[in-house]
Amino acid sequence: MKMKKRFAFLLALALMLTALTACGGKTASSTVPENTSGSSQAEEPSASSDYPNKTVTIICPWGVGGGADTIARKITQVAEKYFDQPIIVENHTGASGTIGMGDAFDAAADGYTLVTANGPLFSLTPKYVDVQYTLDDFTMLRGMRTVSLMVVTNPKTTGFQSFDDILEYGKSHKLTYATSSGPGGDQYVVSSAAFISMGIEAEPVVLGSEAEVVNAIASGQVDLGLCTPPSYYAFQEEGTALAVATFYPEDVETKFGTVKCMENWGIDAIFGGMDCLAIRSDTPQEIIDKLNAMLDEVYADPDFTDYLKEMGYNLWDAKGDEVQTFIENQMDSMERYVELLESK
């Protein structure tokens, strides 16, 4: 009898764990307050007038802790003050971000699913991965941040003091450079195109994370590296890293002064990194307006802006149209670079 009881207990425990397994996975969602589960059962809103009446999800196609993820999570935190319903972030990772984009594309156009997107998801990734979506399927809501990709070197080990030194040296020598993006990735394509247009032979060392890239530069393992501010700042203070040029479309102001863009050397290798919030384009305008009003409040809140500043992120408060144009321009330039690489 006692045995039986104990067995029943174990079985119950096991069933509980089964339930726990079912909610596992690469999704990072916060617990939803009780009251919303009730209202979500009351069927989805037929009119957009009662929007929002349940939890809104932001899909992040990349892992926890990246720039887009961190900023999106901060938005959800600050938005609690301005939005009637909780907003949560879920990470749907894999296949260079196209899994998350595919999920956002498959979701209903009811305003309850947003996605953090970037330029390459439209301009580059579709060239290598089959995707169902196009730029027309999404409306850009708001920019999140800009990211300027820098060419960084260690003046102490390489002796390079400027980008001109590198161009000069590269004429007669092969260079090694570290990057955290593999083949088909944005950094990889742009930098390969850049080196071709400079007439320099350079081989990439693909490392797992940007911190490893910075470390490889600072410890003198590679000649150059591609990284974004502020990852290399601590080393630039020590003098073991120096940003000499940027792929961003224009010159970039950093903590250590202006970094010139590639155009100054007549090199056609432009890449403006950015993250933005997007939603399915057939979402009712009324809902898009409500979301924009919420984002206006969040972007004006010092809680949000101070956090970004503290983390060294460059807030990009661009409206939807501006983001759209930015991506369209990038699609043109990426087209050229991929052609250039394939002709080689």
Add this chain to the structure above:
Amino acid sequence: MLDYILAGLEMAASWQSILMIALGLLSGIVIGAIPGMTADIGIILCLPLTYAMDPIPAMMLLLGIYCGGTYGGSITAILINTPGTPANAATTLDGYPMTLQGKSLKALQMALYSSFFGGIVSALICLFAAPAIARVAQTFGPPEYFCITFFGLSIIASISGDNIIKGIMGGVIGIFIALIGQDSVSGVIRFAFGNRKLAGGIPLLAVLVGLFALAELLSRSNYDPKNDPARKAKIKISQERVTWKEIKQCFRAWVVSSVIGTVVGATPGTGGGIAAFISYDQAKKMSKHGDNFGKGEIEGVAASEAANNATTGSTLIPLMTLGIPGDGCTAILIGAFMLQGMIPGPALFRDHPGTLYGIMLGLLFVNVLMLVFGLALTPLYSNISRIPYELMSALIIVYCIAGVYSNEGSTFHVLLAACIGVASFLLRKLGFSVVPIILGVVLGDLVETNFRNSMILSGGSLSIFVTRPFSLLFLLLALVSIGSFFYKSIKKHVKGTAPEQK
């Protein structure tokens, strides 16, 4: 530094921190013990809970899951021959044979003590030597990573059981599985046969579930509850506990494994699995009972469990000082730091020294509490093997499939796991051990990528591996390890049928 330690102690010893450690450990142990769920998933699930917390309780919750998960994986490795996480794969080698001998309680206890020992050593090293180790780790690059992973591969010899040829074949099969998908250096898609889903590679979790859990279930598919010899004979689970003699016997293995675990953990991109395998190999070579390894030797459990938990503290060193994650779990911990407004990297020790010392001291508490919980819970789950197999097998299948599916929300991966399960079943029938296969899968990609990156750095010259001090050191260790294996087997061969000494 003392000021920081005292300030940190104050924060780490608060009731909020202790509560979070307890919560983290309990969920970590459960999550780690479920095949198909790893500590990574537990950390991701709990991450949103930490938004509103102060940095130290937040990190305590996550570190509790991390350490608890690494230990919890040993429970299923010992009881049902299925490692809960990849880091516990080496534990199956001796843990499961011990269960078959009715010594499951003893094996579970040894796993707990060893995890505690490894964890404490690692936490102490992290606390007192982090800056020094960081300076060394900073000079590590692809050549060093290659030599350590090569060292890892070199131990296939000692974990392949009786048949070394089959062991090597298994390792090669594992490496082949790791090759499937996009090549990280040139971008070429290999062995995908035009299947877009295969181009993403085969996830480790699907391999783990298929190789161990599903194959184990298949091989017992002719099980008949009415004819279970174990049930007929009413084999009692021995209540025999770990003795002082055994602790003394394992002490050397603990120390060596903790050091190995700490070094491997501090090396980015490696992780608990490699540490456990290398330590198991070393323990086998140094032990008086070396020939008993793989047949239920308690030192084998001690070595692999001390080593994988010894990585938990030292992975924090490159994480906090350089911003480089040591394994998958710590990659997510970086996110947790960021959400607290702390950017892992060289500036972290300068800007938040008090918080960091709080976290490192908290890690000591995590390990102490892990021991307490473990002691209370071990008698409970040693009873898991009492659950009738016909029920247990159904539960295992459900966990495994749910785990593999939820990892990327992909039914294709469930299918893959099933295929790997069938293949693994056939290989077992042909007398292969599956442990070298998982070793090949874990290391294959790392060995290749780091070798090729090294070649790019050196312009194609192999000398890069011997001109850098640490890479030379690791390479020599690997060669000594291989050499000693051949030396021993030749010696054995020469002795022929002479009775074994000792």
